[in-house]
Each structure stands twice: as C-alpha cells, then as structure tokens.
Amino acid sequence: MIKARNLTKKFGNFVAVDNINLTVEKGKIFGFLGSNGAGKTTTIRMLTGSLRPTSGEIEILGLNMKTHELEIKRRIGVVPDEPRIYDHLKGYEYLEFVMDIYRVNGKEVKDRIQELSEAFGVDYLFKQVSDMSHGMKQKLMLISVLMRKPEVIFLDEPTVGLDAKSAKILKELLKKYASQGTTIFLTTHILEIAEKMCDEIAIIDKGKIIAQGTMETLRNGENKSLEDLFLELTAQEEDIKNIVEML
Numbered sequence: 001m002i003k004a005r006n007l008t009k010k011f012g013n014f015v016a017v018d019n020i021n022l023t024v025e026k027g028k029i030f031g032f033l034g035s036n037g038a039g040k041t042t043t044i045r046m047l048t049g050s051l052r053p054t055s056g057e058i059e060i061l062g063l064n065m066k067t068h069e070l071e072i073k074r075r076i077g078v079v080p081d082e083p084r085i086y087d088h089l090k091g092y093e094y095l096e097f098v099m100d101i102y103r104v105n106g107k108e109v110k111d112r113i114q115e116l117s118e119a120f121g122v123d124y125l126f127k128q129v130s131d132m133s134h135g136m137k138q139k140l141m142l143i144s145v146l147m148r149k150p151e152v153i154f155l156d157e158p159t160v161g162l163d164a165k166s167a168k169i170l171k172e173l174l175k176k177y178a179s180q181g182t183t184i185f186l187t188t189h190i191l192e193i194a195e196k197m198c199d200e201i202a203i204i205d206k207g208k209i210i211a212q213g214t215m216e217t218l219r220n221g222e223n224k225s226l227e228d229l230f231l232e233l234t235a236q237e238e239d240i241k242n243i244v245e246m247l
C-alpha cells in the first residue's frame, strides 16, 4: 500500500531524510514518530507527492510516484499539520471546491458531510474561513478529506488543535476506517496515541529510521512504555535528567 525504498531528501547539503525504507500494508495504522526537525513532515510531503525526493522510490497503492503522481493524489487523502484553506471561502464553499476537484458528488458524499459535521460539532459551514479558529479549520480540513473516503490517509499531527471530544472521535474513526481496509499513516508527538492506535511504529531521528516494528517488537520483551523507549532510542533520557537537575 505504502512503500518507500532508499528515500532521501537533501536541502542543499543538509540531509533531512536519509535513505529510509518503510512498508505499510493495507488496513494498517502506521505511526511515524520523531523529535522536532527529525524529518517526519518532509517524509510525508514526499510520500504524498508534494515534494520531489532527491533519490529513492515511492509506491502508493501499487503505483509508482514518478509515473502515476496524479492518480495517487486522486486516491489518497492528506491532512497537513497546518490547515491550508482559502481564507475568502465559506466552509461549505471550500467543501464544494474539494468535491469539484476530486469529482466526487452525490447523495453519499453529502450525507457523509452531514454525519462528519455532526460528529465533529461543525455547525459553522456558513462562516468564512478567515473567521475560523485553528481547531475549526482543522476540523473542516478533516471533513474535506474524510468525506471522500480515500484509500490511504496521511495525517500530520492530526490531533493538534482539536478539543478532547473531537480528538477522541477522530481516533475512533481512524480505527474504524482501518478495520474497513483504509491504510493510515500518521505522525504524532503524543506517544500515547501511537501506543494505543498504531499497528506499527517507526521512529525517525536526524533523518534516519532508528527503530521500526510493532509495540511488541519495539519492547523486545521489556515492559516499557513507548515514551521510555522513544527517549531511550533517541538518546534523550540523560539530557532530560541533566536539564531538570539544572533548572
């Protein structure tokens, strides 16, 4: 479903993503973790066709990104870390715009908009985007992606800015979609989300994948939380101790 082979991105001499390999099977939830600046967003941007890799291969839904970029973009959904929506549109105009672009319409999609709006408490579709808060825009963005029922969904920090109820609904919805065959790739700094939701986890550090597998494989027989494992693997445990002592 999602495959990256020897994927690298350089910005000038700086290597943001360094020769990574990953595979996500259909219907799985894959959590991509890493500290600030580790390379998560850069990887998502390459996997979704919005940034050209320096080298390496990407395959989504069995299609090569180099030869089938448009078809891939038509069949996937992307929720970026910052909602990018035209300010001058009203909420419903934005949804209509997305429906036009993806050529999805009809009763099914409209019903889904209705259901998703109710689920996320979106009762402001007549408001102009410029007058919406960050969380309100984030929910509109989520509806615009989920209403299309894409086969693969990429979400960059999806719960940031969402209230507790909306975040919970989103997590449950993603689990439900995955059980119905949708493939989910998400980044998060909230390790508890990854621990509870993801079938498989990869940790990226300074552009390189330093650990990958199910929670069981990552734990390797020890009864550790993902937070402990993450800090240990990214060698930040000692740092934190010293910093707290210093303060």
Ligand SMILES: Nc1ncnc2c1ncn2[C@@H]1O[C@H](COP(=O)(O)OP(=O)(O)OP(=O)(O)O)[C@@H](O)[C@H]1O
Pocket (backbone or CB within 6 Å): 011, 016, 034, 035, 036, 037, 038, 039, 040, 041, 042, 043
């Ligand atoms: N267009 C760009 N030009 C130059 N450097 C870039 C560019 N985009 C990203 N970088 C650098 O690449 C590295 C990885 O950035 P990226 O946004 O992928 O990190 P991230 O893991 O998503 O971080 P965060 O958790 O803070 O969102 C960072 O050092 C960043 O400064």
